Amino acid sequence: MLDVRSILSILASNIKATGLPVPAPREALYSWSEGLSIPKDGDTLLYTGGLYQLLPYIEVYSSQLAKLEDKRSGGLLLRAAGRFSSLSRIAGAIVRPSKREVEESKRILQSIVRLLDAAGVRVAYRREVDGYSGVLLYDMGLDDDFKKHFAQVARSLAQTGARTIVTVDPHTTHVLRSVARRLGLLPELEVKTYLELLAENIDNINFKKGRAGTAAIHDSCLYARRENVIAQPRLLLERAGYQILEPRRSGRLTYCCGGPIESIAPKLSSRIALARIGELADTGAERIATMCPICLANLKRASRTAGGPPVVDLSLLLAERLEA
Amino acid sequence: MSGPNTIDRLRTWISETAGRCIYCGFCESVCPTRPLGPHRGYGPRGRVAMARLVAEGVTPLSNTVVESVYTCLLCAACETKCPVGLPIADIIRAARRLYTLEAGFSAREEKGRVPAIARR
Amino acid sequence: MADAIRKLVRRLGPRKVSTDQALVALYAREPSGLQGRAWAVVFPESEDDVRVIARTAYETDTPIYPQGSATSLSGNAVPENGIVVSFERMNRILEVNIIDGNVVVEPGVRLDDLNTVLEREGYMFPVDPASSAVATVGGAINNGAGGLRGAKYGTMREWVLGVNIVLADSEGTLLRLGCRTVKCRQGYDLTRLIVGSEGTLGLVTRAILRIAPLPEDTVYALAFFPGLDSLMGAFTALRRSRINPFMLEFMDSKTVEYASRHLDLPYTPKGDMLLVGIEVNREAAQRVLKDLENLLADHGAERIITAHGVEEARRKHLFTVRKNLFAGQAGLTLDRAGPGRRIRVMIEDIVVPPSRVPEAVKRIRELESKYGLTVFLGGHIGDGNLHPAVGIVEGVDDPQVVEEWFKDVMRIAVQLGGTVSAEHGIGLLKKEGLRYDLESRGSLKALSLMAEIKRVFDPKGLLNPGKLV
Numbered sequence: 001m002l003d004v005r006s007i008l009s010i011l012a013s014n015i016k017a018t019g020l021p022v023p024a025p026r027e028a029l030y031s032w033s034e035g036l037s038i039p040k041d042g043d044t045l046l047y048t049g050g051l052y053q054l055l056p057y058i059e060v061y062s063s064q065l066a067k068l069e070d071k072r073s074g075g076l077l078l079r080a081a082g083r084f085s086s087l088s089r090i091a092g093a094i095v096r097p098s099k100r101e102v103e104e105s106k107r108i109l110q111s112i113v114r115l116l117d118a119a120g121v122r123v124a125y126r127r128e129v130d131g132y133s134g135v136l137l138y139d140m141g142l143d144d145d146f147k148k149h150f151a152q153v154a155r156s157l158a159q160t161g162a163r164t165i166v167t168v169d170p171h172t173t174h175v176l177r178s179v180a181r182r183l184g185l186l187p188e189l190e191v192k193t194y195l196e197l198l199a200e201n202i203d204n205i206n207f208k209k210g211r212a213g214t215a216a217i218h219d220s221c222l223y224a225r226r227e228n229v230i231a232q233p234r235l236l237l238e239r240a241g242y243q244i245l246e247p248r249r250s251g252r253l254t255y256c257c258g259g260p261i262e263s264i265a266p267k268l269s270s271r272i273a274l275a276r277i278g279e280l281a282d283t284g285a286e287r288i289a290t291m292c293p294i295c296l297a298n299l300k301r302a303s304r305t306a307g308g309p310p311v312v313d314l315s316l317l318l319a320e321r322l323e324a
Numbered sequence: 325m326s327g328p329n330t331i332d333r334l335r336t337w338i339s340e341t342a343g344r345c346i347y348c349g350f351c352e353s354v355c356p357t358r359p360l361g362p363h364r365g366y367g368p369r370g371r372v373a374m375a376r377l378v379a380e381g382v383t384p385l386s387n388t389v390v391e392s393v394y395t396c397l398l399c400a401a402c403e404t405k406c407p408v409g410l411p412i413a414d415i416i417r418a419a420r421r422l423y424t425l426e427a428g429f430s431a432r433e434e435k436g437r438v439p440a441i442a443r444r
Numbered sequence: 445m446a447d448a449i450r451k452l453v454r455r456l457g458p459r460k461v462s463t464d465q466a467l468v469a470l471y472a473r474e475p476s477g478l479q480g481r482a483w484a485v486v487f488p489e490s491e492d493d494v495r496v497i498a499r500t501a502y503e504t505d506t507p508i509y510p511q512g513s514a515t516s517l518s519g520n521a522v523p524e525n526g527i528v529v530s531f532e533r534m535n536r537i538l539e540v541n542i543i544d545g546n547v548v549v550e551p552g553v554r555l556d557d558l559n560t561v562l563e564r565e566g567y568m569f570p571v572d573p574a575s576s577a578v579a580t581v582g583g584a585i586n587n588g589a590g591g592l593r594g595a596k597y598g599t600m601r602e603w604v605l606g607v608n609i610v611l612a613d614s615e616g617t618l619l620r621l622g623c624r625t626v627k628c629r630q631g632y633d634l635t636r637l638i639v640g641s642e643g644t645l646g647l648v649t650r651a652i653l654r655i656a657p658l659p660e661d662t663v664y665a666l667a668f669f670p671g672l673d674s675l676m677g678a679f680t681a682l683r684r685s686r687i688n689p690f691m692l693e694f695m696d697s698k699t700v701e702y703a704s705r706h707l708d709l710p711y712t713p714k715g716d717m718l719l720v721g722i723e724v725n726r727e728a729a730q731r732v733l734k735d736l737e738n739l740l741a742d743h744g745a746e747r748i749i750t751a752h753g754v755e756e757a758r759r760k761h762l763f764t765v766r767k768n769l770f771a772g773q774a775g776l777t778l779d780r781a782g783p784g785r786r787i788r789v790m791i792e793d794i795v796v797p798p799s800r801v802p803e804a805v806k807r808i809r810e811l812e813s814k815y816g817l818t819v820f821l822g823g824h825i826g827d828g829n830l831h832p833a834v835g836i837v838e839g840v841d842d843p844q845v846v847e848e849w850f851k852d853v854m855r856i857a858v859q860l861g862g863t864v865s866a867e868h869g870i871g872l873l874k875k876e877g878l879r880y881d882l883e884s885r886g887s888l889k890a891l892s893l894m895a896e897i898k899r900v901f902d903p904k905g906l907l908n909p910g911k912l913v
């Protein structure tokens with residue numbers, strides 16, 4: 001368990017200074033879209049929320065924090081880090097993420113756009129509007145900071161004139177659709193995940209014929225218990241030719257990947273991930289399908305440790321099966 | 325945005341909502357942090373009870389309490405088992421908010437000069 | 445006190461002892477609403493740790509309150525100045541012996557977790573209190589717990605083959621009692637004595653439990669009757685037909701009405717309710733289900749909902765009303781209390797011979813008007829176990845009235861040839877009832893025998909003091 005106060009302090013000051021929870025260059029958010037011809041205007045706007053793109057950075061960050069957990073002086077060091085976080089950021093202490101992971105996150109977002117396109121859903125994308133939803137501030141109980149941050153997100157979304165916002169991960173979806181609504185911060189926009197849009201338009205999608213192997217499904221807690229996204233990923237995988245294997249706990253009763261406390265209690269977090277990988281591997285599936293960047297990162301790491309099957313984002317599994 | 329009124333209202337909300345807990349422990353059966361954590365404070369029943377104790381001023385916002393509410397995943401598995409339908413994750417989040425407010429904590433104080441945890 | 449804690453910290457290490465008040469408070473409560481006090485919580489991780497705790501407690505005259513998940517309902521697990529010993533970290537399943545039909549487990553294993561492991565082998569541990577999701581082996585043994593399958597499988601005392609216990613003496617003596625076999629004559633049956641002893645005789649550190657094969661298939665029926673007589677008619681006919689349901693649950697019409705207030709059900713919950721579950725061979729499932737439906741209809745059931753297999757039963761909400769008994773009473777009381785007021789729910793646990801259930805129900809209903817209380821009334825009719833429950837709003841309801849009611853209910857049980865507790869135990873709330881029961885059998889001497897036994901096991905009276913005897 002790490003010093004909560006320092007973690008909160010680092011988080012809040014990072015977001016305040018750059019709009020992002022960890023130090024990362026802004027282009028990290030949109031470089032995936034380079035070279036793609038996505039219109040800038042339209043009724044339906046893609047808002048990634050940045051989690052997929054930031055995860056490689058968060059990973060390095062957390063692994064540094066995790067090292068502190070073992071040390072006696074961890075609390076102190078962290079406190080120092082908290083105090084100087086703005087300094088170190090200005091000094092260009094942006095962490096160097098793994099190139100492979102950055103590439104993977106790009107491929108995931110590109111696949112999502114390809115899939116939406118294949119389903120006949122036309123989305124617009126604006127790099128200057130895309131950003132971070134502030135979900136961690138909300139989760140950590142920094143409500144005032146969250147509200148301030150989100151007000152800006154809401155303003156820029158409203159200015160685009162879009163009527164539907166398309167999200168790609170459960171945390172951003174939950175914040176935009178449920179939290180913001182409850183707080184009256186995003187009154188008029190409709191929010192849908194790409195999974196819902198794909199499922200609604202599934203008959204348009206041209207998947208390859210034949211079998212695609214087995215996949216164990218790992219439901220996201222927020223999708224399954226808050227946003228009622230349970231049937232869609234199954235429908236999509238099935239139509240794409242996968243045989244779905246359900247772990248012992250799935251659907252509404254799904255079991256968390258441990259990711260949300262990765263930066264606060266890294267050891268506990270990884271024990272939870274290992275427990276979950278055990279359940280998923282018990283299905284005997286060739287691959288494990290996730291639909292959240294946090295689940296992806298946490299379970300991937302655990303599966304490596306435990307020698308389990310590969311963990312793959314749902315979008316990649318689906319895109320793999322698109323007719324060329 | 326957050327004057328003393330906010331804190332009072334937050335305390336009342338936590339006290340009333342968490343006060344509906346009948347302490348049956350059913351929620352603990354599905355909580356990922358409960359069996360892997362060191363004690364009952366790492367489960368929903370303990371977190372809800374601590375939130376209430378703190379909100380009612382019975383116990384201070386000690387490290388134990390902070391640890392308990394900040395190791396929650398907010399995964400809401402517990403809520404699928406609660407026979408009285410408590411919004412457990414919301415209660416825990418409210419306890420976090422109480423902590424950030426009580427500790428006078430916010431991004432404004434990023435210089436790191438944050439006052440000691442308010443002990444009541 | 446300080447001395448005891450210092451010694452425990454030194455001997456066990458700081459990770460296993462906590463005096464943090466916020467934490468200790470979590471171990472000083474029960475679902476009944478009873479609240480106690482303790483100085484510290486200790487978390488043994490091995491049999492040796494438990495011996496150290498027992499020895500240290502003896503040395504320092506420190507009361508010990510053993511605890512599993514603290515889901516007791518009669519004050520059994522509530523401490524009062526002393527240390528709580530929580531067995532949650534001793535939660536390993538040590539052996540699963542399918543051929544011998546037993547498992548060896550540590551006391552902190554939760555019953556449902558044990559069953560998750562056994563299911564893979566096609567087996568089960570059949571004692572399933574409604575709290576089985578969290579109830580531990582140690583707690584279930586010490587409470588002599590029963591459950592929904594009680595009609596066929598009985599209670600813990602049929603399923604515990606042996607226990608290891610640590611005594612609160614100068615050595616922290618470890619005893620290995622019982623056998624790995626069903627047949628076992630080892631002098632006086634001390635294993636049985638530990639079952640239901642509520643932590644007053646020894647600290648259970650390990651148990652050998654019998655297991656049973658999972659049934660090949662199950663069928664269920666939920667039936668609503670226009671009155672208790674017709675329901676009893678169906679019950680008697682079931683018994684005579686030599687069907688041996690593993691589940692036979694009952695709720696009277698008024699309770700059905702209360703408990704389903706806020707439930708969204710695919711059927712109309714109205715009338716006296718009977719829930720039947722039968723284990724069958726796969727080939728016989730449809731036939732048995734048809735016979736069951738006919739039998740219930742012949743005896744006047746107005747609405748019958750059937751299900752083949754537990755999944756379908758869940759999907760059709762066959763168990764929902766029955767499961768809402770405790771929460772329903774709590775919800776009703778909370779609504780009455782409004783915000784900010786504390787509540788307690790008093791759950792009775794009487795048992796009468798099944799044939800006397802209608803009379804018991806009638807008399808309990810009469811009490812309701814006598815005391816002006818809202819009583820939830822359901823139970824395991826298959827073994828005659830009834831759980832009338834009332835809620836108390838602190839500062840509004842007169843606890844004395846409820847206590848009087850509680851006693852009257854126990855009197856009814858004893859007068860009808862039953863007793864005051866079937867599965868929840870004596871704890872704090874039933875001590876007077878126990879005395880009354882033994883007295884009315886002319887066997888008050890048994891109470892002093894029990895006190896003697898307690899003294900032999902626990903000479904300083906340190907184990908869960910104030911409970912049971």
Ligand SMILES: Cc1cc2nc3c(=O)[nH]c(=O)nc-3n(C[C@H](O)[C@H](O)[C@H](O)COP(=O)(O)OP(=O)(O)OC[C@H]3O[C@@H](n4cnc5c(N)ncnc54)[C@H](O)[C@@H]3O)c2cc1C
Nearest residue numbers: 512513514515516573574580582583584586589590643648
């Ligand atoms: C909603 C609800 C429904 C319930 N339904 C049922 C039911 O259907 N049937 C039923 O029988 N009970 C029921 N109960 C009561 C209770 O849950 C059970 O008796 C359960 O078995 C207790 O387990 P526990 O782990 O919580 O034990 P605890 O409550 O922690 O302890 C029970 C007793 O055992 C002692 N003890 C615990 N562990 C040890 C040990 N290792 N060594 C020595 N002593 C020990 C304690 O001191 C205490 O006296 C219900 C409770 C609730 C809240």
Ligand code: SF4
Nearest residue numbers: 355396397399400402
């Ligand atoms: S939301 Fe928190 S308390 Fe509830 S199950 Fe998840 S981790 Fe446990």
Ligand code: SF4
Nearest residue numbers: 345346348349351406
């Ligand atoms: S399930 Fe609900 S009522 Fe029971 S202990 Fe957990 S929060 Fe309290």
